[in-house]
Amino acid sequence: MNIKSIYLLLPLFLFFCASPEQKQQLPTKPNIIYIYTDQQHANMMSCAGNPWLSTPAMDYIAENGIRFTRAYTPNPVCSPARVSLITGRYASDFRDDQGKIVRENRGSMRIPEVPAEIKETTIAWFLQQGGYDLAYGGKEHLPESLTPTALGFLDFTDDERDELARKAAVYIRSEHQKPYFMIVSLINPHDICYMAIRDHSDPQDPLLLRGQVELETLDLALQYPDSLTEDEFFANLCPPAPSNLEPQEDEPEAIKYMLNLRDFKIKARTHYTEKDWRRHRWAYCRLTERVDNQIQIILDALKESGREENTLVLFSSDHGDMDGAHRLEHKTAFYEESANIPFMAMYKGHIPAGQVDSVHLVSSGLDLLPTLCDYAGVDGKSDPRGRSLRPLMEQKDIDWRQTLGVESEIGWMVVDGDNMKYVKYDAAGIEERLHDLNKDPYETTHFTDDPGYQPKLDFLRKELAQVWFPNQ
Numbered sequence: 001m002n003i004k005s006i007y008l009l010l011p012l013f014l015f016f017c018a019s020p021e022q023k024q025q026l027p028t029k030p031n032i033i034y035i036y037t038d039q040q041h042a043n044m045m046s047c048a049g050n051p052w053l054s055t056p057a058m059d060y061i062a063e064n065g066i067r068f069t070r071a072y073t074p075n076p077v078c079s080p081a082r083v084s085l086i087t088g089r090y091a092s093d094f095r096d097d098q099g100k101i102v103r104e105n106r107g108s109m110r111i112p113e114v115p116a117e118i119k120e121t122t123i124a125w126f127l128q129q130g131g132y133d134l135a136y137g138g139k140e141h142l143p144e145s146l147t148p149t150a151l152g153f154l155d156f157t158d159d160e161r162d163e164l165a166r167k168a169a170v171y172i173r174s175e176h177q178k179p180y181f182m183i184v185s186l187i188n189p190h191d192i193c194y195m196a197i198r199d200h201s202d203p204q205d206p207l208l209l210r211g212q213v214e215l216e217t218l219d220l221a222l223q224y225p226d227s228l229t230e231d232e233f234f235a236n237l238c239p240p241a242p243s244n245l246e247p248q249e250d251e252p253e254a255i256k257y258m259l260n261l262r263d264f265k266i267k268a269r270t271h272y273t274e275k276d277w278r279r280h281r282w283a284y285c286r287l288t289e290r291v292d293n294q295i296q297i298i299l300d301a302l303k304e305s306g307r308e309e310n311t312l313v314l315f316s317s318d319h320g321d322m323d324g325a326h327r328l329e330h331k332t333a334f335y336e337e338s339a340n341i342p343f344m345a346m347y348k349g350h351i352p353a354g355q356v357d358s359v360h361l362v363s364s365g366l367d368l369l370p371t372l373c374d375y376a377g378v379d380g381k382s383d384p385r386g387r388s389l390r391p392l393m394e395q396k397d398i399d400w401r402q403t404l405g406v407e408s409e410i411g412w413m414v415v416d417g418d419n420m421k422y423v424k425y426d427a428a429g430i431e432e433r434l435h436d437l438n439k440d441p442y443e444t445t446h447f448t449d450d451p452g453y454q455p456k457l458d459f460l461r462k463e464l465a466q467v468w469f470p471n472q
Contacts, residue, residue: 029132031307045286063145077408082318098110130378138157162294244443245324262330277324371393434450
């Protein structure tokens with residue numbers, strides 16, 4: 001038995017060693033489970049109306065709690081989003097080991113040792129102060145000083161797939177003398193990244209050589225029933241191409257800059273046929289279903305533990321995937337497919353069931369920490385712009401933000417309550433784009449130069465410069 005397995009069974013051992021009086025002292029605070037997928041955009045759930053996949057586990061959380069449709073990642077790429085998850089801050093609040101502001105993966109992984117004032121305002125610190133045991137399993141993609149182990153979590157497995165779900169289930173079924181906070185960081189549907197990489201890269205590319213499990217999983221996702229011909233598959237089973245398959249009208253040069261950073265991205269855009277994009281979408285659905293099966297293992301364990309009603313379950317993703325929109329895959333861009341993410345919560349008896357909130361703007365990076373602190377009974381705050389979602393979840397009247405900021409290595413974005421979004425790109429010179437998601441939900445064009453939108457453009461420019469990113 002390895003050391004992680006011993007630590008995983010420790011709560012059960014302590015329970016049997018405890019006195020009868022200790023055993024009667026059940027946690028008065030809720031256990032908290034945060035389920036975190038990778039590269040899943042907001043519409044990749046059947047509860048979001050997507051007819052091309054089935055996600056019963058995710059749907060169960062939505063049916064028994066609340067689903068926010070206007071939730072955004074703080075940064076649509078892995079490591080910066082995860083730094084934000086742990087710290088409750090934008091990644092750009094940090095500098096890398098060369099003194100550069102962090103807005104992308106490489107810089108996030110090179111954040112040096114963080115000062116005590118940061119470590120003592122992380123999710124881990126606040127939940128520990130609230131009397132919680134901490135457990136973490138799965139993908140990390142964090143700089144050394146912000147890894148789960150460095151922050152005091154029990155790191156119960158490095159697996160990101162089925163083993164992670166099974167070990168999380170063991171932890172959930174164990175007896176606990178204290179409430180626990182557990183992050184379950186699952187890798188999929190991130191394996192979709194490997195389709196374009198394999199199709200348009202040298203077979204000896206280190207990413208491919210290291211990614212055998214990812215490639216095997218992708219191959220399973222690409223399969224379709226043997227009983228169908230290829231024509232029947234495309235006619236009856238495969239998702240159609242997205243409505244916004246073609247590049248945006250007057251596309252920003254920053255998007256071309258983003259594509260040029262990795263050769264396979266350019267080749268996918270220029271060489272993939274409509275059928276190739278449809279295959280990509282098919283595999284993305286199957287990979288999402290695969291991670292949903294893993295989430296089901298966790299939810300089943302929670303029900304079997306008898307503590308479902310004393311557990312707050314939250315579900316989100318670090319960012320989305322372009323899913324063929326604008327002939328793009330991967331992330332980083334400010335388009336909805338990349339930046340708009342699922343965010344749901346379930347706490348039976350406390351959060352009314354079956355809610356769909358399509359109004360309030362939610363930041364998975366800024367708002368998670370104050371929300372957890374609220375439920376844990378801790379006065380915790382990191383970025384002062386972060387807000388506890390508890391009043392919204394519990395249908396309380398509250399004034400809420402009217403705008404929300406998102407950053408990326410190619411610029412900054414502000415979205416507002418009127419379904420408008422303003423993007424200021426800086427990757428290839430300063431470029432501005434104003435989008436109206438009411439008139440053009442697929443972002444096929446922009447309204448930056450329309451005189452009728454001038455007041456909104458001025459307002460969002462001011463919000464970006466004064467409220468969200470004053471130092472950009």
